[in-house]
Amino acid sequence: MMKFFIMLIFMIPLCFKKNMFWLVQMILFLMMFMFMNLTINNVVYCNLSYMMGCDMLSFGLILLSIWICTLMIMASEKLYKYEYYLKFFLLNMIFLLIMLYLTFSMMNLFMFYMFFEGSLIPTLMLIMGWGVSPGRIQAGLYLLFYTLFVSLPLLMGIFYIFNEMNCIMIYFMKFYNFNLYFLYLSMILAFLVKMPMYFVHLWLPKAHVEAPVSGSMILAGIMLKLGGYGLLRVLIFMQNISLKLNFIWVIISLIGGFYISLKCLCQVDMKSLIAYSSVAHMSLVIGGIMTMNYWGFMGSYLLMIGHGLCSSGLFCLANINYERLNSRSLFLNSGMMNFMPSLSMWWFLLLSAAMAAPPCLNLMGEISLINSLVSWSWLSMVMLMLISFFSAGYSLYLYSFSQHGKYSLSLYSFYTSVSREYLLLMLHWLPLNILILKIDYFMIWF
Template identity: 40%
Template structure:
């Protein structure tokens, strides 16, 4: 599937420099195979495919992007940074890439943002990210002074046990990027003030760095005595309920999808801190599934925003009703995002919920509330654009071929991933 998408894009691309750039990155995935583990390779390929879809989108919306070249260059820089994040086998280099990844997003929001609030949203992103990065660096230097190495494999071999204070300092930076409840304030602001491409990058890739970092820490350090894990697990559980309730009171559709992302990230957090292989696998699967479904939902919101210049549910419904193909795709990706049976989202939730119940059967009631609330807001999200609340000033709009191609390719990728999971 990956080779097919690459072939189709390179066949119709007119930018030779871009073609060479993508071919080099794709071939490096084979040359550096020995440096990848399964988690790194899956997220790297997701990053590469995501970038191709973004290029198609930029071409489709070229008339709306006044700084289309800037958009492209920022995407290329971000792709390279994220690629190195998954390639490196060294915690210090990973830390550098982790922090550098914020810079293109910051510039993206500052120069391509859609309102005056973009400055405050950019500052929120900058403050939350870099205020906790120093804590991680201090902890990293502490362990370097003990074993004189940042290498993943060596740290895993040494099976180092961290003191409680350094454990907390190391995970805070990833809890902010994930983000965990209490550290999530920057995310809805960033989504709302970012253009369509920025929201897609945040939902599809940037949030996954937080989960990837936590998984790496869990693999390479001894966490047996980390009692704070139960507190983080509990916060994640309450976050799933509270963020679902917040979604029900949103009239800004983009903000609603942003809060639903926080709710999904809380499930990933619970899976990781269930301290079970089943929970970790479920968290990885949800990162991949969420990276596809939520990205496409932000893409479709961008499609209709550039036509209607509104994110209000009451206004958008009257436009979306007359884009029949759009309605079909919106329903499909909403169902996938809901965790419909036999989808990757469904399998990931089953694994995470199983790991949570294995931890304690007392979590059953909380799981019931999480499922109930998430189902309600997902159905509301699914029907919000299909049911027209106003019948005046209706207009007819058609989807572009490039928009349909992106949605179809992602749908085929979703089916392929579901099929592979079913075989697994």
């Protein structure tokens, strides 16, 4: 695990040289394929080095992180064109990838906390530095304070565990079982805000709308997954109390997911709609993890990876439209099939993935989550039906509104998509649909 970290560190000087924008991207692609060929033991931590290790859960999420960061560079061609603080952008992105890589590969709970919070800094810089409207300052502060408010209790919880056990290696935690209310709350709230759970989700739509395309991609692709990853790691050593209290979070997330799905149908801003749909998807993930059963854990892991690729691709599509029209409003973005018919196909493919149509990872993830929630309580079936129905509803609403209908008469000069954008969308869509062939890797690793 250390070798890839060193590789990332040595990429930092490249950011300061001239004309290195695409080279950095190519090196990240290379790193991606090198990492993909690691031999991973499904059951235990392997590739151990200096408090770092990798099991199946870390492996998938690190792979996703490197992939999304590579595609972020590809999507940010506008910065390259206008040379808008290009070197600092690359530096910021490498720093962000280092933080994410360390977060997912740390076996020490305290170090995990440190990098978990550290990944906030480059994200904040992305939103505040490369965002477009003045509202980005407020969005950045929302993101910062929502996350910081619950991160201190998490730190206190980790210190308490260290005091009790004299060890905070995640691997050894499975032999312990804490049964304390305050510890349970302090350990889990930080991850619920990061997911984000309904009630503490307000920072997410704001951050997405104000962020540049790269910021939106990393927020949707990886940042929300940090919360799920943390929950999967932490709930292992708090099983007794989880079985007592988890019903609260399941109820909140199911009702919240339904309400957010309705709210998606009221949105007029494309980015805002995609951001709210992320909250609806993540509410299912929270529900699945909180049922504490095998199907829930598998399904949440699958849906996290599927949603990371799918949501990131949708933000790329919204950005392609924004670069042409300088507006994200659905009223101005209607009838786009007249101008960019081939892009219309990509809208269809990615939105059908968002509503979990076969053969994409999201379908398998949602089937597993529905299985886990219905086995937990058959009453949850009502909410699950509503969430599934409305998730198809807002996906169709976004597609039909943006592609069909009369186009705005204010459009007067236009250029259609370029090959870089098609490649970018292809690299989101292909893994999402090809990985279903290797579903056994995702489903059988306990």
